[in-house]
Amino acid sequence: MKCLFCGFVDTKVIDSRTNEDVTSIRRRRECPKCGKRFTTFEVYESIPVMVVKKDGSRQMFDREKVRRGMVKACDKRPVTMVQIDEVVNQIEKNICNSLAQEVTSLKIGEEVMRELKKLDQVAYVRFASVYKQFTDIDSFIDVLSKLKT
Ligand SMILES: [Zn+2]
Numbered sequence: 001m002k003c004l005f006c007g008f009v010d011t012k013v014i015d016s017r018t019n020e021d022v023t024s025i026r027r028r029r030e031c032p033k034c035g036k037r038f039t040t041f042e043v044y045e046s047i048p049v050m051v052v053k054k055d056g057s058r059q060m061f062d063r064e065k066v067r068r069g070m071v072k073a074c075d076k077r078p079v080t081m082v083q084i085d086e087v088v089n090q091i092e093k094n095i096c097n098s099l100a101q102e103v104t105s106l107k108i109g110e111e112v113m114r115e116l117k118k119l120d121q122v123a124y125v126r127f128a129s130v131y132k133q134f135t136d137i138d139s140f141i142d143v144l145s146k147l148k149t
Contacts, residue, residue, distance in 0.1 A: 003031035004038045049095050053105045061103065063092050070112060073127035077120045087115040121147055 003011050008031050015028035024043040030036070049061040067088045074084060091111050095103050109131045116124040128143050 001029060001040055003029075003034060003036065005036045006031060006034040008033035049100070050102045051105050051108065052102055058102070061092075061095060063088050066091060066108060066112060069127065069130070070116070070123075073116065073123045073130070074120065077123045079120050079123055083119055087112070087119070090115070117147075 001011050002009050011029040011031045013027050014030045014037070017026045017028075019025065024041065027040045027042065029038055029040060031038075050058045051061050052058050067084060070084045070087065071081075091108065094111065095108075113124060113128055113131065116127050125143060125147070129140065132139065132143070
């Protein structure tokens with residue numbers, strides 16, 4: 001961060017303070033050249049990520065929706081809410097880190113399936129059956145047989 005006063009490029013952070021909401025941070029900086037101090041304020045840049053659905057329509061990414069789908073699939077299974085939240089956080093992070101402004105619902109569904117497969121196979125099959133909307137027994141057996149490999 002460039003010095004506000006003399007333009008020197010290599011200022012030092014002398015103190016960092018996270019705000020109460022933990023989504024922003026204040027940094028006290030000092031310029032080693034002119035000795036002046038100033039404060040910077042960092043916040044997340046919130047870029048709305050749009051989810052492109054199968055029919056081509058778009059809607060804002062909604063982590064609650066992902067979470068609800070997983071909770072439903074994990075009903076009465078030995079998967080904790082903490083584990084579900086970890087997966088949702090991971091998926092949200094992947095989406096935000098990609099810097100893409102659009103993600104397909106297909107990709108989100110596949111990420112959820114990949115994680116569920118590791119957590120609980122019954123939950124995985126349940127989620128897959130809703131997500132893939134099995135129309136025949138063959139595609140269902142196909143998913144089941146892939147589990148065994
Ligand atoms: Zn300076």
